[in-house]
Amino acid sequence: MTHLTSEQLQTLRSALEAEQATLQTDLAEHGAKEPDGVWDPSSSGLSGEEADTSDAADQIEELVTNVPIEHDLASRMHDVTDALKKIERDAYGICEVSGEEIPFDRLVANPAARTCIAHA
Numbered sequence: 314m315t316h317l318t319s320e321q322l323q324t325l326r327s328a329l330e331a332e333q334a335t336l337q338t339d340l341a342e343h344g345a346k347e348p349d350g351v352w353d354p355s356s357s358g359l360s361g362e363e364a365d366t367s368d369a370a371d372q373i374e375e376l377v378t379n380v381p382i383e384h385d386l387a388s389r390m391h392d393v394t395d396a397l398k399k400i401e402r403d404a405y406g407i408c409e410v411s412g413e414e415i416p417f418d419r420l421v422a423n424p425a426a427r428t429c430i431a432h433a
């Protein structure tokens with residue numbers, strides 16, 4: 314068990330699930346692949362003799378531009394997913410550095426927080 318009441322946990326779980334849904338939408342909009350997906354060059358339009366080089370350049374530019382956003386979204390998704398897993402195994406709200414209980418107020422501000430304020 315954690316230091317949080319079941320009502321507090323439910324509040325935080327709802328917030329995490331809502332954020333996870335938002336992140337999933339954002340990731341889809343930014344063209345992120347499935348986590349275990351394999352990039353298929355034959356379907357990218359970047360290969361083959363018929364490929365239009367200027368189109369390919371545009372696609373590469375778009376890919377590069379989106380990388381920082383995708384990285385942020387993906388790492389946020391990782392944190393949110395981890396937090397939900399911790400709720401499942403009653404390990405949620407514990408600082409990953411010190412093992413201290415993270416105050417409810419901090420978790421409300423950031424439900425995916427991995428550490429207490431001192432170790433943030």
Ligand SMILES: [Zn+2]
Binds near residue numbers: 410428429
């Ligand atoms: Zn700590």
